[in-house]
Amino acid sequence: MGQDIDRDDDERDSTLKTFHKGALLFREGQASDVAYIIKKGRVAIYRVVNNKRVGLGERGPGEMVGEMGVIGAEARASCAEALEYTEAMVCDQRLVRTMLLKSPRPVQLLTGYLAERVKALSGQITDRPSGNVFWSVCRVTALFWQATVRGETQEVSYAELSRTLKDVLLISQIEIDAVFERLKKLRLVTLTEIKGAFTRTDPLLGHKKPGTAFVRDRVLRLPDVDHFLAVAKTVAAEYRNNPDFAVDLEFFDLADFARTAEASPDILYKKIGYREIPEELFFFHKARTQAFVERMGREFFKQARRPRLTAADLERLDDIAAVDNATLQEAFSALGFRKVAVALAACGEAAREKILRNLSKKIAAVVREEAASMGEPDEDEVTDVEKELLDRIKAIKGLAS
Template sequence: MERKPETRTPDVGDKTKSFHKGQVIYKEGQSSNEAYIIKQGSVGVYRLSGNKRITLGIMRPGQIFGEMGVISEEKRTASAEALEYTEVIVLDQNLLHTLLLKCPRPVQIITTYLVERIRALNARVTERSCSNTFSAVCNIIQLAWKGLPRPSAAPGAKPGAKGEAAQLSTVELSRTIKDILLISQVEIDDILEKLAKLHVVEITDVKGSRYRQDPLLGTRKKTGEFVRERLLSVPDLERFANVTRNLAKDNQDDTACELEFIDLDDFAALVQAQPETILKKISYGEMPPTSFFFHKRSITDYAEQVGGEFFQRAKRPRLKTEDLATVQDIVAVDNATLGEALSKLGFYKVSVLASLAGPEARQKIMANLSKKIAAVVTEEVGRLGAVDPDEASDIEDELLALIKTMKGLNG
């Protein structure tokens, strides 16, 4: 009797993969042929909507992700990225279908229902401008309060200071919030109640009265009261901002919304620098070019306006001597002045400056040294290794001070 070949249930531990921090596991729109169980690390699942990165969840050890696309045999509806070094167990399409087929029929029906439900939710994920509703509502309240006319305010008074009669109608405020955020009145009322309990806003009920006409005496008798309007005020706007900002951070969950790209001004604010300094660092080659992007449509329109020849040659703006701030700026100094200043420093200090300088500034330094000194400086730069930051800063300041003194700017 011929023996049938033995079949083996697929082992979920057969295949594993590892991903380093920041590595994309899969992208939205790709084919779905694998799901994953996390053994170690964590994974962020997100979608991109225009310039918004909407985090759908953070998956941790023991959780599965990517399975819905495999089950429904549709393209990925979201992207997944390793948030740290991560190891996963791979479940391919055949394995996952085999496991589902072995489940009881009611489980298969429930799974199909869940797939349809999640597909519908994914289609609606971008309806709201931001998932951090609490923070967004607080920002709208701040803007509305700042823009509220205060004719009785004293000159120079702090916006929102106590003693001002200004108040916001919660009806009008709620209408504005709903138009912007597409949230319900129940959600708005819950946030307003929370802010009132924190004593960062004050809500005053304006009551109206109901009256009944006495048919015999012809008099009106008060029968009850009702809340006709609710007025909101912010006693201390600065405290409101601080409290709500901290509360938003403390209550942050796995679902969040943030910009995928930020502009130059926002990046400068992030690193607490001036935009002009960031531009200099880009032009000096101190920052990786892979960090910067152009909006294709707007930059193409601009290129058409200025013409192709505009981009063939870059002209450095003339930097004034008093504006010299770093060794990179010496490219704007005339050769005679720079050569004399370098001769007063000695080859060691020049070597430190050359190690700090970008390609263009270093080339300028070497061009103003004799061949013999230039060779010595080049050799010394190779031996320096890591330069003490304080010492390097002092030498840089000394060079710039020398140049400014020679130009008659220091006394």
């Protein structure tokens, strides 16, 4: 579409804008005041439905994004995000409409029809529970088959199966039909039409005659469920990297964060407390947060107290950041500067600061130099130092078993 735009109009009415990877060209719900013609890079189009990111495709050089909102003068129906460094020409509403006015009348009518069609389809986008629609349809089909087929009747109603797929997966009939067309080509299923006909009565003779024929239903046959699932799983792998209509979570909770990082929620809580995780990653559900504030009262948030130390809290070197200064000073004096240096070299930033604050300036300088000279500390030595230090702290606190 960009190649058909008059270049003089480009220079007068459009400007070049750049977007870094991850930057939004526009967000769903914003006013549709401009469209973009991509000159360099790629842009992902998506919607967020019930905290799920529903991908609608990608656009590349020479393609336009955001034009439908400008044509219809309506709010953005989707979001556009730069997948890489992107350069795009900004086309205001006047330029886009001028382009349409220069087009033949049939093209103008077709554009209007397409804008209405896109609007209708956008309203039908749902938050599907799976990013791989093909594999999800196959799995539900296999379960439906196993639950429905009994005795000698080795077939199921395609209409009933489709209703089940819509209810479970929240997908459209178009998507269902597309999957089964692929399955038919692979010869994993067969679909047979059951035709019917309207009857009409002859006004002269009174006899009933067949009228217009129609497809009443289709029956699906699945010869081998195990073979069906095995082949379908292999084919489904082809769809994993397909960005069209992919679904992902826009936000997830602490447990998902822990699984992604291959850590435990307890470790993440500590890292949050030590400010090792940037605050821009934190989001709170507004209504639930307000309810929690009301339940706890405003005074609850005036100050934060560190939980009382228990033996279970001391598991690793980094946990000494939660130990009081007097206890640490006593433990370090019994440990010796070499072992303190090993602890300094092996622990995290918060614990390092805690160690150095509880040493005299002279000893701190010696310990820091010793830790720097040892490079990567020996794992066995670190384990021994960790155990001895934690045991000493527990003994001082009266927590040792």
